[in-house]
Each structure stands twice: as C-alpha cells, then as structure tokens.
Amino acid sequence: MSNDTIFFEENYIFRNNKSITSNNDVALTEFVANAWDAGARNVNITIPYEEHEEIIVEDDGTGMSDEEFSSRWMTLNYDRQKRQGKDVVFPPEISNTKRIAYGRNGIGRHGMLCFSNSYKVETWKNGQCNIYDIAVASGEVPFKVVKHSTIAKQGHGTRISAFVERRLPDAESMTDILSARFMYDPDFTVKINGKCIDLSQHKGVVYNHEFTTLANIKMVMIVIDSEKTAAKSQQHGIAFWVCGRLVGQPSWSYGNITFLDGRLKAAKRYTIIIKADDLIDEILPDWTGFIDSANMSNNFKSVKIEVDKFIKSIMREHISEVRLDVIRETREDLETLNIAGQRNISAFLERITEDNPIITPEYLNSAVEAMISIEKAKKGELLLSQLSQMSPDQIDKLADILNNWNVDDIAAVIGEIDKRIVVIEAIDRIYNEKDTEELHTLHPLVLNSRWLFGAQFDSPMFVSNSALTTVVKTLFKDEDYDLNEISNPRRRPDIICLKKFSFKAVCTDRIDSVSGEIMKPDQILIVEVKRGGFEITNQEVAQTENYVRQIRKSAVLHSSATIDAYVVGAKLGDIDPEKQTSSGNIHAVTYGQLIDTASRKLFKLRERLQEHYNAIGQESIVEQALRESVQLKLKECD
Numbered sequence: 001m002s003n004d005t006i007f008f009e010e011n012y013i014f015r016n017n018k019s020i021t022s023n024n025d026v027a028l029t030e031f032v033a034n035a036w037d038a039g040a041r042n043v044n045i046t047i048p049y050e051e052h053e054e055i056i057v058e059d060d061g062t063g064m065s066d067e068e069f070s071s072r073w074m075t076l077n078y079d080r081q082k083r084q085g086k087d088v089v090f091p092p093e094i095s096n097t098k099r100i101a102y103g104r105n106g107i108g109r110h111g112m113l114c115f116s117n118s119y120k121v122e123t124w125k126n127g128q129c130n131i132y133d134i135a136v137a138s139g140e141v142p143f144k145v146v147k148h149s150t151i152a153k154q155g156h157g158t159r160i161s162a163f164v165e166r167r168l169p170d171a172e173s174m175t176d177i178l179s180a181r182f183m184y185d186p187d188f189t190v191k192i193n194g195k196c197i198d199l200s201q202h203k204g205v206v207y208n209h210e211f212t213t214l215a216n217i218k219m220v221m222i223v224i225d226s227e228k229t230a231a232k233s234q235q236h237g238i239a240f241w242v243c244g245r246l247v248g249q250p251s252w253s254y255g256n257i258t259f260l261d262g263r264l265k266a267a268k269r270y271t272i273i274i275k276a277d278d279l280i281d282e283i284l285p286d287w288t289g290f291i292d293s294a295n296m297s298n299n300f301k302s303v304k305i306e307v308d309k310f311i312k313s314i315m316r317e318h319i320s321e322v323r324l325d326v327i328r329e330t331r332e333d334l335e336t337l338n339i340a341g342q343r344n345i346s347a348f349l350e351r352i353t354e355d356n357p358i359i360t361p362e363y364l365n366s367a368v369e370a371m372i373s374i375e376k377a378k379k380g381e382l383l384l385s386q387l388s389q390m391s392p393d394q395i396d397k398l399a400d401i402l403n404n405w406n407v408d409d410i411a412a413v414i415g416e417i418d419k420r421i422v423v424i425e426a427i428d429r430i431y432n433e434k435d436t437e438e439l440h441t442l443h444p445l446v447l448n449s450r451w452l453f454g455a456q457f458d459s460p461m462f463v464s465n466s467a468l469t470t471v472v473k474t475l476f477k478d479e480d481y482d483l484n485e486i487s488n489p490r491r492r493p494d495i496i497c498l499k500k501f502s503f504k505a506v507c508t509d510r511i512d513s514v515s516g517e518i519m520k521p522d523q524i525l526i527v528e529v530k531r532g533g534f535e536i537t538n539q540e541v542a543q544t545e546n547y548v549r550q551i552r553k554s555a556v557l558h559s560s561a562t563i564d565a566y567v568v569g570a571k572l573g574d575i576d577p578e579k580q581t582s583s584g585n586i587h588a589v590t591y592g593q594l595i596d597t598a599s600r601k602l603f604k605l606r607e608r609l610q611e612h613y614n615a616i617g618q619e620s621i622v623e624q625a626l627r628e629s630v631q632l633k634l635k636e637c638d
Contacts, residue, residue: 010138013110019286021113024169025177026286028057030108031160032178032190033245033287035059037080037101038158039090043190047171048164055115055169056161062091063125063156066148069132073121076142078106086280091156097187100243100277105285110143112162118146119162129153183244207310213302215295221306222273237262238303239273240290242280248289255292257300259307261360266311274303315357323349326365333372341375421606423449424598425613431591432570433532443502443529446568447495450506450525452594453566455601457525461508467556468521472496472505475547502529505551512558520558524551524584526565536569536588541579544586552583568594 014021020030028045035043038061046056064072072078080103088099112119118135133147175192182190184199191197207223226236237250238259252260252267260267282290290296326349327334334342348371353359374383387395401410423445430442451458473496482499496503510522528544530536544567552563563584570591577588599606606613
C-alpha cells in the first residue's frame with residue numbers, strides 16, 4: 001500500500017453534501033434542476049406513500065453515454081460550467097431554444113442518498129441504455145458502481161430511483177415547494193405522481209422596474225399583490241430568481257440588511273421578485289442562498305434602495321389614515337397639552353411619517369406618546385437635544401436600559417453611586433493639601449461618610465447620641481476647639497472641630513436589661529480626622545487609645561458595647577495600624593487607603609468613569625461632594 005494513498009470515510013458524501021443528503025425538498029429540487037440542465041421538457045417524479053417502496057425521478061433530457069457518465073457522475077465536484085459551458089444542450093429534435101444551466105459543482109446528483117445508501121441510475125441515448133447500481137463506499141472511493149449493465153433502448157433520458165429507507169417526502173408538500181422554486185416555462189413540465197405542478201407564473205403583477213446595482217448587475221424588480229392573486233403567505237418577502245429558479249426562500253432579510261419590517265401590512269400583502277440572471281456566479285452550490293461577498297453586499301444595498309422607493313410610494317396613500325389612528329389613540333393625553341404643545345406634536349407626526357412612511361403604527365404610537373411626555377416635561381427640549389447627539393448604538397443601549405429599568409430606579413442607583421464616587425474623588429484631590437481653603441471641607445466629607453469605614457457602619461441606625469456626645473465633649477478643653485473651621489457648625493452638630501483635628505462619634509442604641517430596660521449606646525464608631533498632609537505617629541494612636549478608654553469608663557454605654565476608633569491621616573509613620581485593647585479597637589488608616597477600599601467596593605466604577613469626573617473642576621467636585629454630604633447628614637437627622 002502506497003503511503004500517499006488518499007482514503008475516504010464511509011460518511012464522506014453525507015458530511016460534504018449535507019444540505020442535499022439531509023433535506024428531501026432540496027434533493028428533489030436538485031433533480032428537477034438537473035433535468036433542466038439536461039435539456040428535458042418533461043420531468044416525472046414518483047413519490048411512494050410508504051417507506052421501502054421506490055422513489056423515482058425520470059426526465060426526457062439528453063441522457064448520457066457510458067463515457068459521459070464516467071466523466072460526469074463519477075467525478076467529485078464535477079465543474080459543469082468548465083466541462084460543458086453555461087448553456088444547456090438539448091436533444092437533437094429540439095431547436096431554437098435556449099436555457100442557462102443551473103449546475104455549479106456537481107452535488108445535486110447525490111440527492112438519492114437523502115433516502116437510501118444506494119440507488120440506481122438508468123440513462124439512455126443513441127439506442128443504448130446504461131444501468132448503474134451505485135452505493136456509498138469507503139476507502140479509496142466515497143461511492144462506487146456496484147453493478148453496470150446495458151440494454152437496447154430508443155430515445156433519450158435519465159431515470160434515477162431508490163428504495164426509501166429514510167426521509168420519505170410528502171407528495172402534496174413537495175408539489176407546493178417545487179411550484180414555488182421554478183418559474184413557469186411553456187417548454188418545461190414537472191409532474192408528481194402524475195399530477196402536473198403549476199410552476200410560478202408571477203400573477204398579480206402591480207409594478208415592474210429595471211435597474212442596475214452598485215456592483216453593475218442588471219436586475220428587474222417585479223412586485224406581486226397577494227390581494228390580486230392566490231399567492232401563499234409564506235412566499236411574501238424578497239424572492240431572488242436567477243435563470244428562472246428561486247434562490248433560497250423569500251425573505252425580508254438578506255445578509256445584514258432588513259428590507260422591510262415583516263409586521264407591516266405591506267410586508268404581508270406584497271411579494272417582491274428580483275430577477276437577476278447575472279448573479280449565477282454568486283449562488284451557493286445547493287442554491288440555498290448567495291455567497292457572502294462584497295459584490296452581494298452592494299447588490300443588496302441597491303435592492304434596498306429600490307424596495308424603499310416602492311414601499312414609500314404605496315405607503316403614502318395610507319399615511320393620513322395612520323396619523324388619524326395615532327391621534328385617536330393618544331387623544332386624552334393630547335388634550336392635556338396647550339395649543340403650542342399640540343401643534344408641536346402635529347408637526348412631529350407629519351415630519352416622521354413623511355420621512356418614514358413605512359413606520360409601524362405601534363412604533364409611531366410609542367414615538368408620539370414619548371413626545372407628549374417630553375412636551376409635558378420641563379427639560380423636554382434638553383432631552384431631545386441630548387438624544388439627537390447620540391449615536392444609533394447609544395440609542396439602542398438606552399432603549400435596552402429603559403426596557404428593563406424604571407427611570408426612578410435608574411436615578412436612584414446612579415444618584416447613590418455618583419454621590420459616593422464624588423466623595424472619594426473630592427477626598428483624593430485635596431487630602432495632601434495643607435494650606436488650601438478646600439481643607440475646610442475635607443473633615444466633614446470623611447466624617448459624614450461612614451460607609452468608607454465598613455459596610456457594618458453604613459446604616460441609618462448609626463446616629464448621634466446625646467449622652468455619648470456629652471461624654472466625648474468632656475475629653476477636650478475649651479481652648480482645643482476651633483469653631484471657625486466649619487462655616488456653619490450647627491448643620492453638623494455631631495462633628496467636634498478642634499485646632500489640630502476633627503472628631504466624630506456615632507452609635508447604635510440597644511436596650512440594656514442590666515440597667516433596667518434603658519436604651520444605651522451599643523456599637524460605637526469614632527472617627528478622628530487629621531489635617532491634609534498629616535502623618536500619623538504613635539502619639540496620635542496613643543491619644544486615640546486614651547479617648548476610647550475614657551469613653552469605655554463612662555457609665556453611659558451598653559454593658560456589651562463595642563468601640564471601633566479610626567485615626568485618618570495623609571500617611572502612616574512607623575506604627576502598628578491595627579491595635580486591639582480591652583476598651584476597643586484602634587485603626588490607623590490613610591486617606592489613600594480609604595479611597596482605594598471604597599473604589600473596590602464600588603466595582604472600580606470610579607476608574608471606568610474617570611473621564612467623566614476629570615471633566616468636573618476641583619472646586620465644583622468638592623462643592624458637589626460637600627453638598628451630598630450635607631444632604632446625607634440632614635437625611636440622617638430626619
């Protein structure tokens with residue numbers, strides 16, 4: 001055995017000709033096409049009613065000699081155009097007739113393998129009939145002639161048959177399918193079980209127009225009105241016909257182009273036929289569609305232009321009716337607008353239907369309702385301006401968001417995220433500054449953002465407690481205070497402003513049964529904020545530890561109270577940042593650590609939205625953050 005011998009798996013034919021060998025309608029369509037290519041005038045198809053009976057396709061075409069059969073049938077992917085040309089060769093008695101052949105790559109002849117693993121071919125011409133029994137094979141050939149015999153027979157033609165083992169076709173369904181896939185030709189007749197198929201004659205034509213595409217292909221566009229013919233509803237769409245044969249199935253979408261919304265009345269009423277014989281080289285071998293190419297993209301674009309012209313011309317007749325329907329649907333809302341608003345809606349309705357006469361009533365109704373809402377809104381014009389500046393992709397994304405989210409929910413989520421990002425952005429911009437005026441805002445920003453220190457503190461239950469505040473204030477002397485640090489300290493009564501740092505203590509309250517069902521501070525959070533640029537040393541940690549100890553010694557706390565104290569500065573000295581004592585826990589952290597931790601908790605949205613926040617000036621971002629901080633504080637007080 002030679003090392004360079006090529007072998008075939010037994011299923012090679014099935015794997016490489018799947019559309020033909022697995023779809024009975026495609027298989028029979030190919031047999032009819034082969035008969036056409038053979039110059040036949042008559043094709044007779046016999047479809048049994050049960051499996052294991054014989055299915056037969058017979059035509060009166062030219063037939064084949066043994067030499068022709070060997071070179072054509074037994075050659076894989078036989079190139080008909082190269083070997084025989086594009087024009088069909090007819091039997092000797094037929095003259096003055098011309099056809100363009102459908103055959104492309106010689107795969108249609110394998111159609112009987114859709115029904116069985118073996119079949120018979122009988123083909124005759126010049127007084128001799130060759131009979132071949134063919135079966136699927138493996139090894140050196142993917143299929144083979146099991147038996148070959150000859151008999152005398154006059155005339156010409158080909159008969160292909162097999163005993164059905166699978167995919168038995170339904171005769172009535174095949175009659176409908178084949179009648180829609182081949183154009184009417186007085187010299188070509190197809191019968192199934194003796195019944196003549198009525199091939200498409202394009203009845204009910206209401207429009208006929210010839211044009212040339214961007215790819216320089218000549219086409220003829222024919223429009224059929226289903227109200228004037230008995231055309232089946234499944235035939236509606238764009239139907240491409242090449243050399244009298246339908247390519248694929250009629251559809252309103254080809255490639256990445258949608259020619260018409262299938263929900264429109266026009267889409268349900270009209271079938272548009274595009275005759276384009278010059279597209280013969282752009283068709284897939286099994287005729288199920290077109291090759292994906294730049295030429296076909298340009299052809300589809302040109303067809304889209306012509307279809308739009310026709311649809312717009314017929315839809316203009318219905319525009320007035322569509323407008324009135326929308327007005328009736330939205331009348332109650334329209335009556336709530338002033339005269340100017342009603343005129344704006346009327347102008348919008350006229351403009352959108354003039355520009356898009358094929359717009360669906362549902363879409364138009366939604367658009368008008370949206371415009372009415374915009375007219376009622378104070379910022380309607382601004383919204384329209386913003387929408388006009390969006391790309392189509394951005395508008396689609398916005399539509400998807402609004403389809404899944406309520407606007408109030410969106411505002412709530414974005415507002416909460418923005419409030420928090422603004423706070424950490426403002427802190428990041430100023431925490432290293434020692435002398436700027438913005439320093440005055442740093443302390444209240446941090447002190448009013450408990451969420452920076454942990455999720456457990458981000459609760460409305462953490463509030464100022466008068467007893468705790470009294471204890472805290474006894475820790476400091478009068479000369480320690482600096483009431484000028486914050487312009488209006490009454491708006492933040494729980495913040496103690498000192499000359500070297502600011503201090504805040506909040507807690508939750510819980511009933512203390514030991515002291516007789518009295519509510520006492522339970523979880524205490526203490527935040528000590530140093531000035532911008534300040535380094536935390538052991539001295540600051542010891543000072544905070546002393547505050548915690550003094551608060552613990554007071555009689556106002558719950559018997560099981562916990563204390564967490566945070567010292568916040570610009571940087572850490574040579575210290576242990578975490579310290580646990582019998583009085584409470586002391587944490588030394590930097591502004592940078594707070595910012596990084598908060599950013600991670602916000603899913604790094606700050607980094608993704610950095611361009612947005614960079615566009616906001618430092619003064620504005622700080623003012624906005626402080627405003628959010630005040631609003632948060634007032635809400636807590638409520």
